[in-house]
Amino acid sequence: MTTKITSAPPAAGLRKESRRRPAASPSISTVGRPGFAWALPAALFFTLFAIVPLVMVAVLSFMSWNGLGSPQWVGTDNWSRLWDDPVMLKSVWLTLLLTALGVVIQTPLSILLGVWAAGYQRNRAVLSVIYFIPLLLSATAVSVLWRALLDPNFGIPADATWLFGDGNLFGEQATAIGVLAFVSTWQFTPFHTLIYQGAARSIPQVLYQAAEIDGAGRYRQFFHITLPQLRNSMITSMILMIVGGLTTFETVLILTQGGPGTDTTISAYYMYDKAFKGFDFGAGSAIALALVVAATIISLVVVKVSGYDKMRSSMEGVS
Amino acid sequence: MKTRARLPRLIATGATLALALSLSACGDGNGGASADDGKIHILVYGDATNKIEKQIVDKFNETSDVKAVLDTIPGADYQKKLQTIISTPQAPDVFFNWGGGSIKPFVKADLLLPLDDFIKKNPELESKFLPSVFNNAVVDGKPYGIPMRGTQPVLLFHNKNVLKKAGVQPPKTWDELLNAVDALKDEGVTPIALGGGDVWPTQMWFQYLFDRIAGPELFAKAIEGDKSAWEAPESKKALKMIRELVDAGAFGKNYDSVKYTNGGSVALVAQGKAGFELMGSWYYSQQLTDHPDFAEKGLGYSAFPTVEGGKGDPKNVAGNTNNYYSVLKKTKHPEAVAKFLELMYSDEFVKAQLDVGNLTTTTNTDEFIETSATPEYSRFQYDLVANAPSFQLSWDQAYPQSAASDMHKAIQQFFNGQLDADGFIKAMQALPTE
Incomplete structure (x- = not known):
């Protein structure tokens, strides 16, 4: 051609x-x-x-x-320095870890919520609207909010020492990562719930009616009809989560500033740190470009492996 | 049906609104003079002292044809915002800085106006300020800054009631401080509040201890590029003492989750949950804004304790010598700017600064101290600074900007135990010194 x-x-x-x-x-x-x-x-x-x-x-x-x-x-000075930089390597692992945590925690949560919200129960609409609220807030507002709520001396930890101990949530790696994962979950689960809600709504009712006649219970219906029918939505949602996870930035900027030390310095934050705190815009640009390339490759791989690119219809088994 | 028909219009309205909002945000969100709007823009570090800068700008606008506009950027973001806009058309006419190393890169990039001509026309712009302070903004023999706040020695502040309850006196020596830490711990309060999340408050402990133990010469050596300075026995001794203090539980356990800039550590001391806090002299005006009642009745202060056997003069202080206004070369109203700078030694300016506890560095400061709102506090600072053989500039201001981020990481990691002394020494040796 x-x-x-x-x-x-x-x-x-x-x-x-x-x-x-x-x-x-x-x-x-x-x-x-x-x-x-x-x-x-x-x-x-x-x-x-x-x-x-x-x-x-x-x-x-x-x-x-x-x-x-x-x-x-x-x-290629910036690139070779980056290659030898232990913080850079660490930041890549942290980015992948946070992204993976996001997918693992948010996917089951949003499937369950989405499928539930797709139903026709009483009060469902009201609760769905409430679940949706975090999505309406900007990531910055959400982070500022949680930073204040989790303050060790004046936030929740001060009154719930049985749960938080000394409240040093931002001072240790494990808890700092936990906070980051929790806050993104709190914020983005509603969005993915919305995707699953729409998808679950579009599953033809005849499938469930047929299953009921065949004597399938609720759990069987969920695992054998709902989940398979949600496959394409799952892939869409996961790609969004992965790309979102790889480019997370403001949550880290506001909640932890990459700290303690470099323990939550994910790649996107490290880019900012290099460029706008150290004023080394060359190194910052190199990290940025590496991030773009990595995110593109990962998305492509997910699309290929999942067969998303060959997708035709989500109405499998209907005709 | 009705709601369905309304939905698109709602979305359209929302989209228009969002667009309009983001557009207007573009218009005034840059904190500087975009085109020449016939005004001079003054960019200042955002904190409690801004009310005085506002007062002075208002005073200036009363008489001047060219109006001044005060733009503030929240403290934590000031430096990066400044460096990103300074070589763009959004750059201000006049901006706040720390003198010394903080303006060197701008001078090198030929962005700043040497103030020689201003001073030639009005010699008072130089002669009205204490020379030692004025000279901190002289780069390559030319003056680039006019002192615009107070001198800011770092002091050990305390909550009088908390100390009294624990039967503790403000410590004069390091050993007394360690004893005070134990006594306060027994009372169930955090002995020393620390905004470790900001890191620069943590750095203050390093600055003072290195100065007390090794004298100012060691750090001067390090910043001139002699990396062996960090391996000196004095350096190791200072690190060991910091380690001991942290391990004794002086700062509690969650200091890295606490911040000064969001008012966290400030509230800890004001509410009696902590005994001490090491902070610059602006602490008083911050407490006065956040917790006025406590600032007037419960806030005490003392100089940093002496260290037995240390080489540094116990009268030395550390902190910021002052803040400065520097002028950009491209300003279209140099005469108005010169007039504005002249207000920095006016009686009104000196009185207003003294009233919030900031110690100005003009030659007429002395005569206003006794009549100020806090004569005792001002006098204490004045004597401290006047008698200090050496004034150690904050480490992150003394080093080039490009080193600050890595320096903060090393300081935080050593403090919370992620780095040992050798790791810290290596990290400091790796910092760029020019």
Whole structure:
């Protein structure tokens, strides 16, 4: 295909669209799919605010710059320093750990809540709205809120010493990570619940009616009808969780500042630390670029492995 | 049906509102002068002293045609915000800094206006300030800053009632401090409040102990690039004493979860849950804002205790010499800026600062101390600073900005036991010194 494109003379009089997809063009144009012009505004914004900065970050990762004056070329210096940096390696593990914790904790919670919220019980709507509230708050507000609630001397730990001990939640690695995982769970479970609620609602009732006639109980219905039918939503939700987990930042910034020491310094925070606290924008850019590449690869792998890319319909077994 | 029809309109309204909000946020959220709006923008570290900066700006605006606007950035974010906007069109005309190392990179990048011309036109801009303080903002022989707050020695503050209950006197020596720690622990209070979450309050303990034990020369050596300074026996002794103090439970166990900047450690002392707190002299004005009743009746203070056998003069102090206003080269209203800076030695300025416990460094300060709201506190600071053979600048201000983050990590990790003395020494040796 690529050879065809390059070999095609520009003055051949073919329309842009047909040059790109010579074989499929007639059928597509008859269907009347909107042209590229429709995507232009979005593409323009995306280029201006995503592609251009991304390219600039890539260039900056080979430079040394402290925010003042003009940047200097330093070759691969930033990258080799990063490679030898133990904090960087640690931050990668911490990022993966927090992401994994997010997926493991939030998925079962939001499936259960979502399936429950998809039902037609009494008071369901009211409770669903209440569950939804954390999602309406900004991540910053949520983090500030929990930072105050978990203050060792003036928050909950001060009155619940039987549970929190000395209340040093932000001063030890295990508890600091626990707090981070808990706060993101509190904030993002409603969103994933919403995904599962929608998906569970779209499962045809006939499946349940048939199962009931066959004598399947509630648990069997859940494990043999609901869960399989939610498979595609699960993948969607997990990809969102993974990408969200890899790019978590403000929660760490406000709750722990990467501390104690570097014990909760995840990669995104380390990038900020390098760039905006140490004013080493070169190293910061290198971390940023590495994060983009890693997040893209992981998402692609998840999509491939899960068969999400070949997905056709979620109505398996209906026809 | 009705609700369904209404929904799209609701969404549209919401989206418009969100857009409008974010747009207006772009407009005024940058804390600086975007284009030339005919005003001078003054960027200041946000804390309790801002009310005086506001008062002075208002005073200036009464008479000046070119109006001044005060922009504040919350303390914890000040430095990074400043460095990100200073070489952009959003940069302010005048900004708050710590003099010395904190403005060197800006001078190097040719962003700052040397104040020679201002001083030539009005010599009082230099002669009205104490030379030792004024000189801290001289870079490569040229003045770049005008002192704009008070000098800020770090003092050991305490809650009088808590100490009285435990039968403890403000400690004069290190041993007395250790005894006080034990006595306060027996009373069931945290002996010393510490906002470890901010890390720079933790750093104050290092600054003072290193100075008391090794004298100011050791740190001066280290900052000039002699990495062996950190391995010196005095350095190891200071670290050992910090370790002992932490292990004795002087700071409780949850200090890393506590912050000064969100008022946590301040409230601990004010509410009698802790006995001491080591903090800069701005602590008084912070307590006065947060807990006025306690600040007036219960807040005591003393100098950092002496250490037996230490090489440093026990009269030495550590802290910030002062804060400064520096001027950007690109300002369009240098005359107005010069007029504004002249207010920094006005009687009104000196009185207002003294009334909240900030000790100004103008030559006329002495005559206002006795009539200020807190003559005793001002006099104590004044004598302390005037008699100090050496004034150790805060470590994170003395080192280049690029070192501050790693230095804070090392300090926090040594304090909470994640790093041993050797690990700390290695981390400090790895810091860039220029």
